Amino acid sequence: MVHLYEVSLFILNFLRLVSKCSTKVQVASSDNMSQIPRIRSPLARAVYNRIVEDQCQRDDDHHYWYSFNTELLPDYLRQKFIQFDQDKETSDFLENCYEKADWVFTQIGHSITKSILGWFMTPTSINGLLSRGSMFIFSDDQIRMLLGVEDGWKGDNLLDLGAGDGMVTQKMAKYFRRTYATEMSPTMVWRLQRKVTSKILDVNSWNNGNLTYDLIGCLNLLDRCNKPISILHSMRQVLTPGVGRVIVAVVLPFKPYVEQDSKDHIPKEAILLKGHTFEEQTVSLIEDVFKPAMFEVERFTRLPYLCEGDLHHSFYVLSDALFVLKPR
Numbered sequence: 001m002v003h004l005y006e007v008s009l010f011i012l013n014f015l016r017l018v019s020k021c022s023t024k025v026q027v028a029s030s031d032n033m034s035q036i037p038r039i040r041s042p043l044a045r046a047v048y049n050r051i052v053e054d055q056c057q058r059d060d061d062h063h064y065w066y067s068f069n070t071e072l073l074p075d076y077l078r079q080k081f082i083q084f085d086q087d088k089e090t091s092d093f094l095e096n097c098y099e100k101a102d103w104v105f106t107q108i109g110h111s112i113t114k115s116i117l118g119w120f121m122t123p124t125s126i127n128g129l130l131s132r133g134s135m136f137i138f139s140d141d142q143i144r145m146l147l148g149v150e151d152g153w154k155g156d157n158l159l160d161l162g163a164g165d166g167m168v169t170q171k172m173a174k175y176f177r178r179t180y181a182t183e184m185s186p187t188m189v190w191r192l193q194r195k196v197t198s199k200i201l202d203v204n205s206w207n208n209g210n211l212t213y214d215l216i217g218c219l220n221l222l223d224r225c226n227k228p229i230s231i232l233h234s235m236r237q238v239l240t241p242g243v244g245r246v247i248v249a250v251v252l253p254f255k256p257y258v259e260q261d262s263k264d265h266i267p268k269e270a271i272l273l274k275g276h277t278f279e280e281q282t283v284s285l286i287e288d289v290f291k292p293a294m295f296e297v298e299r300f301t302r303l304p305y306l307c308e309g310d311l312h313h314s315f316y317v318l319s320d321a322l323f324v325l326k327p328r
C-alpha cells in the first residue's frame with residue numbers, strides 16, 4: 001500500500017515537473033505547439049492535462065462565475081441583487097478539489113466502480129456510496145449576507161429539501177437549533193446522517209405535520225424533482241408565519257432531469273422559462289414561477305455550483321441563480 005502511494009506520488013511529481021516546463025515553453029513560444037510533450041499512456045495524459053488545467057485555474061479569480069448584468073433587470077429587482085466574488089472559503093474548497101484529484105489510485109477505483117454500479121444505480125446514489133462529488137454553493141459569509149443575519153444569529157427550524165450528502169445543509173444548519181431534511185437517494189441519506197445532526201423526513205409527507213420552518217432550503221432541486229410547482233406551494237404552507245424564508249438555487253440554463261421517480265426523466269410538472277441568457281431566465285423564474293406561487297424575492301445573486309471532480313478535471317462547475325424568497 002505504501003509502495004503504491006509512493007509510486008503515485010513519484011509519477012505525479014514527475015508529471016507536475018513536465019507540465020511546469022512545458023507551460024514555460026508554451027509561454028515563450030505560444031505558436032510552437034510541438035513543444036508540448038507527447039504522452040502515450042491515456043492515464044498519464046489525463047493526469048498531465050489536469051495538472052496543466054489546475055495551474056491555470058489557480059491563477060484565475062473566476063470573476064465570470066459571479067457576473068450578472070444588472071442593467072438588464074427591471075428597476076424593482078436591481079437593488080436586490082448581491083454581487084459576490086471568489087472568497088477564501090471558495091478558494092479553499094477548490095484547493096481541496098485539486099488535492100483530492102491527485103489521489104490517482106482512488107480516482108481510478110472510483111471510475112471503475114462507477115462504470116459497474118452505473119448499470120443498476122443512479123449517479124447520485126453512486127456518488128453517495130463512494131462518498132465523492134461533494135458540492136459547494138456558498139461560503140459562510142455569503143449565506144449570512146443572503147439571509148441578512150449576523151454571525152451568532154440562531155433561528156429555530158431549518159428544513160433542507162433534497163439535501164444530497166449534507167455538505168450544503170451543514171453550512172445552513174449552524175444557524176438553526178434544529179435541522180430537518182428530505183432526500184430521495186438512500187445512499188445520500190446515509191451520508192447526510194453522518195454529516196449533519198438532522199431528522200430525515202419522508203419525501204412525500206414532509207409538509208403534513210405540525211412543524212413550521214424559519215428557513216427552507218430548496219437547493220438545486222426544482223430541476224431534479226418530478227413536481228417542482230407542488231414543492232413550491234407546499235413550502236409556502238409550512239413557513240413560520242412572519243419570519244419564514246425559502247432559499248432556492250436553480251442551475252441556469254434550466255435543463256430539468258429527474259433521476260428517480262420518472263421513467264422518461266421528464267418532470268410531471270413543467271417549468272417553462274422565457275429567454276436563453278442567465279439574466280433572462282433569472283427574471284423569468286422570478287416573474288413566471290415564484291410570483292404565481294405567491295413568493296417575492298428579498299435578495300438574489302449568481303454563484304458557481306461547484307462539485308469535486310475526478311481524474312480528468314479537479315472540479316466541475318455550473319451556474320446557480322440563488323434567491324431568498326418570502327411569502328407574499
Ligand SMILES: C[S@@+](CC[C@H](N)C(=O)[O-])C[C@H]1O[C@@H](n2cnc3c(N)ncnc32)[C@H](O)[C@@H]1O
Nearest residue numbers: 135162163164182183184185203219220224225
Ligand atoms: C442536484 S442534487 C442537490 C443536492 C444539494 N441540495 C445541493 O444543492 O448540493 C438534487 C438532490 O435532490 C434529490 N431529490 C430528487 N427529487 C427529490 C424529492 N422529490 N424529494 C427529496 N429529494 C429529492 C436527489 O436525490 C439529489 O440528491
